[in-house]
């Protein structure tokens with residue numbers, strides 16, 4: 592009997608935002624796996640640290656820093672092979688996923704390589720979008736409002752097109768795209784509604800109106816644009 596592949600959401604950073612199910616699966620795991628960006632520590636592993644047993648086997652999927660997709664795909668191929676070996680031996684493998692595994696999660700690259708052959712179970716997690724809304728203490732969407740989630744790296748014209756006409760907006764993967772995003776929001780006269788959130792739920796969380804945000808944003812940052820209307824008024 593093959594083992595089961597678990598894609599386990601860990602929440603956006605604060606370990607207390609992990610579900611009980613995620614904590615139980617990680618604590619009982621004999622094999623865990625997680626991706627790391629070449630040369631850096633795994634954020635997912637740091638969130639799960641308290642639950643990880645000392646004698647656990649760790650499969651590190653080392654993703655090279657490259658804008659080309661080929662090297663990352665090769666790294667996921669290799670990671671999937673290493674995981675498949677354990678599953679074939681009848682061992683379950685718990686893949687640690689920051690936030691939710693199926694919400695812009697890199698787990699999907701392992702899932703797509705393994706899910707046809709092996710039994711998979713996904714444990715959802717608190718997403719960064721809902722965590723950021725909590726950090727700014729502002730409701731994201733109410734009644735029939737539509738929430739639009741936009742990745743910051745998209746081209747400036749497309750970004751403008753997507754933002755224009757949207758109601759509540761979450762812009763993810765801000766990082767080096769901050770200046771471009773600010774330009775578009777200025778142009779659409781939306782900057783006054785925009786909040787900048789960096790490392791939500793972590794001890795070094797930063798929350799500011801976008802107009803007062805630092806000029807450089809880390810990868811773990813987000814911009815939320817909400818008009819903050821009270822739906823009961």
Ligand SMILES: C[S@@+](CC[C@H](N)C(=O)[O-])C[C@H]1O[C@@H](n2cnc3c(N)ncnc32)[C@H](O)[C@@H]1O
Pocket residue numbers: 603604689690691692694695696697717718719720723762763764765788789790791792793810811812813
């Ligand atoms: C590859 S996506 C992963 C999303 C994750 N799976 C989730 O469920 O939220 C990475 C992006 O999520 C956002 N993000 C993740 N954690 C965050 C945090 N703690 N604070 C702010 N933004 C965060 C950032 O926009 C970051 O660039």
